[in-house]
Amino acid sequence: RAKSAGGNRFELADPEADARAITRHGLTTALPTALERGEFFIEYQPLVHLGDGSVRGAEALVRWLHPQHGVLGPDRFIPLAEHTGLIVPLGRWVLEQSVRQAREWRELHGGADAMGPLRINVNLSPCQLTHPGLVQDTVDILERTGVEPDALCLEVTESALIGADDDLLKPLRRLAEMGVDIALDDFGTGYSNLANLRRLPVSILKLDRSFTQSMQQFPADPVDLKIVEGIVSLAHSLDLTVTVEGVETGAQAEQLRILGCDTAQGWYYARPGPPERLHELALVDATG
């Protein structure tokens, strides 16, 4: 620890940075036991059809109920889990839990209505993509739970796929061939070549929240509108579905609906919450 030796000139110790470092270190070492102790849990945020407002599914978002620090969001620990490799078993756990949850909704909800069964979106980290067990683990989980592959969507960020070679795309292609949807998450934040989209086995584009934020005013900035309009029409011409993230107001939802976006997600509809909440929302929806 740096101590000031006469005056403040060598006052290098930054208590806040220390606290951050200790927490980071502490969190990293606590991660493996956290999984064993069942300290992770999943919240679900509804995915809503922009045309009719119906709930079509949910995105699974992992949280850590830390015994000392309380509930931690994924941004606090996913990078650490990626760094230590724990992301592979953690990601597998999230996938299994979420798919089980989807099956439960399906049983409760009947899945008999015109909208079909609720779908489940699960985030994949780049480390999971390069892990050789991904396809088999996914197949096993779907078989064990009896959930059809087309009820599952795996979200991969645009940045994880930038410059992806065929080896990286192979497992995603296999999953896509089985009927699993692949979504390109946080689309528009990377610098991927739009023409590159043709090469990727994706069926859904998730427009990043920054686009939604630019729809704050109604009508929104004409240039922003043109950009989103362009992305949506390109996506549709490639047979991709467009989902928008971070919808916080009705005005944003309306604007994005007019622009042709298909599905939306955001606080305007619901914050991420427990699975019962999703079921309630879907049920209210189905019964009017």
Ligand code: C2E
């Ligand atoms: P993401 O996949 O882009 O998920 C959307 C994030 O936006 C979530 O943050 C969600 O809570 C937040 N959000 C949703 N609606 C709104 C809104 O209207 N306004 C605002 N301001 N935010 C909204 P969260 O839960 O903190 O997750 C952050 C990121 O952590 C996720 O971004 C995803 O990349 C990652 N993540 C979450 N769960 C998992 C997981 O199980 N595995 C992996 N590998 N990554 C995960």
Ligand code: MG
């Ligand atoms: Mg996501």
Ligand code: MG
């Ligand atoms: Mg996203």
Ligand code: MG
């Ligand atoms: Mg995002």
